Amino acid sequence: MGSTSDWATLKEASLILESFGVAHESRVVSAHRTPDLLVDYAKTAKERGLRAIIAGAGGAAHLPGMLAAHTIIPVLGVPVQSKALSGMDSLLSIVQMPAGIPVATFAIGVAGAKNAALFAVAQLAREFPELDARLEKFRQDQTDAVLGSTLEP
Numbered sequence: 805m806g807s808t809s810d811w812a813t814l815k816e817a818s819l820i821l822e823s824f825g826v827a828h829e830s831r832v833v834s835a836h837r838t839p840d841l842l843v844d845y846a847k848t849a850k851e852r853g854l855r856a857i858i859a860g861a862g863g864a865a866h867l868p869g870m871l872a873a874h875t876i877i878p879v880l881g882v883p884v885q886s887k888a889l890s891g892m893d894s895l896l897s898i899v900q901m902p903a904g905i906p907v908a909t910f911a912i913g914v915a916g917a918k919n920a921a922l923f924a925v926a927q928l929a930r931e932f933p934e935l936d937a938r939l940e941k942f943r944q945d946q947t948d949a950v951l952g953s954t955l956e957p
């Protein structure tokens with residue numbers, strides 16, 4: 805993520821990955837504030853064995869695109885909800901990448917963080933089939949929770 809202030813959003817991705825038993829790391833890396841670290845992080849991602857990078861940032865959210873520019877590891881972009889423009893700035897900074905450097909862009913805020921993690925798990929499940937059963941269970945639990953919910957009179 806671009807800043808520690810994004811952690812409230814991105815920790816939701818971390819919690820999902822943890823619940824699926826997917827090893828991951830949570831780091832602050834910024835295209836603007838730590839540009840050299842960003843290049844190093846992206847360029848060493850493949851040799852360190854990363855399978856995906858969930859990159860969340862707000863405002864002028866150049867982080868996902870710049871990571872994608874420096875690695876062929878899939879980058880999943882999460883627009884963090886900004887105070888000034890409610891995350892529309894983050895979304896538009898991430899989504900409209902030039903052809904050739906893809907960033908898979910998710911919804912603004914916590915929903916996007918959760919779905920980026922679930923998407924990463926779904927991708928990993930092609931390589932680690934035991935994750936399939938956990939994804940099926942996640943979906944079933946979710947359905948059961950909705951069907952079992954009651955409304956206050």
Ligand SMILES: Nc1c(C(=O)O)ncn1[C@@H]1O[C@H](COP(=O)(O)O)[C@@H](O)[C@H]1O
Pocket residue numbers: 805806807808809810833834835836837860861862863864865866867868884
């Ligand atoms: N968008 C970026 C990048 C980047 O794109 O590299 N680095 C930091 N930021 C964003 O600045 C916002 C405000 O950061 P602070 O709260 O630290 O001032 C955060 O949402 C962060 O993602």
